[in-house]
Amino acid sequence: MMGCGCNDCEEMMQPYLDGVLTDEQVREAKGHLERCPPCDKRFRFELHLRHFVRVAVDEDMPPGLRQKLSSLRST
Numbered sequence: 001m002m003g004c005g006c007n008d009c010e011e012m013m014q015p016y017l018d019g020v021l022t023d024e025q026v027r028e029a030k031g032h033l034e035r036c037p038p039c040d041k042r043f044r045f046e047l048h049l050r051h052f053v054r055v056a057v058d059e060d061m062p063p064g065l066r067q068k069l070s071s072l073r074s075t
């Protein structure tokens with residue numbers, strides 16, 4: 001953890017990345033990221049990470065393995 005000191009960012013970061021926040025929550029999250037460079041940096045990092053994971057999953061992974069991974073993740 002990079003320790004910017006705020007609890008809000010931890011709570012909103014993952015749902016924000018998952019795209020499950022409401023419009024209002026997204027606005028709050030964006031506002032927070034603008035005021036909080038450590039969170040902004042972390043958010044960008046996580047975003048890239050997810051992007052690459054998603055690309056790798058979409059392009060390189062056989063469907064059987066993908067299914068196996070997603071079932072592992074949900075248990």
Ligand SMILES: [Zn+2]
Nearest residue numbers: 006009036039
């Ligand atoms: Zn923060």
